[in-house]
Amino acid sequence: xxxxxxxxxxxxxxxxxxxxxxxxxxxxxxxxxxxxxxxxxxxxxxxxxxxxxxxxxxxxxxxxxxxxxxxxxxxxxxxxxxxxxxxxxxxxxxxxxxxxxxxxxxxxxxxxxxxxxxxxxxxxxxxxxxxxxxxxxxxxxxxxxxxxxxxxxxxxxxxxxxxxxxxxxxxxxxxxxxxxxxxxxxxxxxxxxxxxxxxxxxxxxxxxxxxxxxxxxxxxxxxxxxxxxxxxxxxxxxxxxxxxxxxxxxxxxxxxxxxxxxxxxxxxxxxxxxxxxxxxxxxxxxxxxxxxxxxxxxxxxxxxxxxxxxxxxxxxxxxx
Numbered sequence: 001x002x003x004x005x006x007x008x009x010x011x012x013x014x015x016x017x018x019x020x021x022x023x024x025x026x027x028x029x030x031x032x033x034x035x036x037x038x039x040x041x042x043x044x045x046x047x048x049x050x051x052x053x054x055x056x057x058x059x060x061x062x063x064x065x066x067x068x069x070x071x072x073x074x075x076x077x078x079x080x081x082x083x084x085x086x087x088x089x090x091x092x093x094x095x096x097x098x099x100x101x102x103x104x105x106x107x108x109x110x111x112x113x114x115x116x117x118x119x120x121x122x123x124x125x126x127x128x129x130x131x132x133x134x135x136x137x138x139x140x141x142x143x144x145x146x147x148x149x150x151x152x153x154x155x156x157x158x159x160x161x162x163x164x165x166x167x168x169x170x171x172x173x174x175x176x177x178x179x180x181x182x183x184x185x186x187x188x189x190x191x192x193x194x195x196x197x198x199x200x201x202x203x204x205x206x207x208x209x210x211x212x213x214x215x216x217x218x219x220x221x222x223x224x225x226x227x228x229x230x231x232x233x234x235x236x237x238x239x240x241x242x243x244x245x246x247x248x249x250x251x252x253x254x255x256x257x258x259x260x261x262x263x264x265x266x267x268x269x270x271x272x273x274x275x276x277x278x279x280x281x282x283x284x285x286x287x288x289x290x291x292x293x294x295x296x297x298x299x300x301x302x303x304x305x306x307x308x309x310x311x312x313x314x315x316x317x318x319x320x
Contacts, residue, residue, distance in 0.1 A: 003034040006133050011106060014133055021122045021129070022110050032125055039131035040259075042074070043244060046156030048142040048181075053162045054188045057227040058236075059141050063099055065237040066137050074130035075107040076123060078143040106130060121273070124155055124266045153181040154265040157258055158243045160184045160236075163202070165194040179205055182220055183243050186236060190224035199224060218246055278314055 005013035020028050045062075047055050056077070063073050099105040110122060123140060130138050142152050152159055161182035185206075187198050202222045221239050225232030247254040283289065295301045 003031040014129060017129055018108050018126050021125045032128060035128055035132035039128045042131040042135050042138045044127060044138045044156045046140045046152035046159045048152050049162035053164045054227050055141050055162050058162060058188055059139055061227050061230050061233045063105060065233055067104055071136040072104045074135040074138045076126050077109045077141045079109045079111060121269055154262055158183050158240055160186055162186045162188050164189045165192045165198045184239050185220055185222045186225055188225050188227055191226050195224060279310055282313060
């Protein structure tokens with residue numbers, strides 16, 4: 001029933017389903033399966049970068065710009081997990097307050113729950129829900145974990161990497177992994193000293209690590225913004241649309257390739273989760289893991305044969 005309500009654009013049903021997804025409730029799979037065929041139309045934009053670069057303020061401005069053009073927007077903001085409640089620390093009511101009463105904007109915070117890479121596993125499922133709801137643009141703001149935050153590339157069509165001047169060694173502030181995933185680079189708080197130096201440093205790094213972009217023919221622009229004053233937002237907005245047009249160019253199938261990568265990652269993640277759950281059931285849950293750990297620590301068994309044996313049992317083969 002909730003899937004039908006979501007298709008009818010009922011916000012409360014959408015919020016409840018995303019909450020269940022965030023809580024790891026696997027009973028949502030039947031509803032997600034029903035929604036899946038209706039998804040695939042929204043454009044997904046990822047904002048990533050280190051903590052303190054102003055991602056939330058920048059996203060807030062970009063949401064306003066899309067709303068100005070009459071597009072509906074969904075925002076999934078990935079936040080650190082609260083040690084007390086297990087939920088997202090910042091919460092969606094703290095973020096982007098001017099959009100809170102806008103019916104054309106849906107904002108939801110998701111907790112990392114120990115996930116690395118800047119996103120939670122539930123992000124992909126939440127994107128499907130908002131997509132099936134009929135949202136035109138979905139913005140995913142990562143938690144801001146630093147140089148390992150590259151998972152966004154598997155979920156977004158356009159990835160915006162945000163940095164600021166004065167983060168110590170500007171060239172080292174953006175690591176090679178992040179350089180590879182950025183489609184647009186934004187130097188926020190560009191009214192600070194050394195903003196132009198940061199721009200030049202990023203341009204130099206793109207030139208030096210341009211293998212990916214040489215093959216795709218896309219040259220990532222480096223933009224300057226002052227989000228709190230809404231400066232540079234139009235330029236960023238049009239750069240996002242330029243990248244979208246680039247992906248949609250006829251005969252190139254770039255968007256299809258991105259979708260194939262996203263689905264491949266999602267399918268493997270689901271397989272890993274299901275296999276792990278099956279393995280734990282097979283050995284009696286975490287108590288069974290504890291018993292195996294004790295035997296391995298005592299050198300009665302080794303982790304290699306134990307894991308191989310369990311995999312064979314799960315796949316229906318003969319244990320070694």
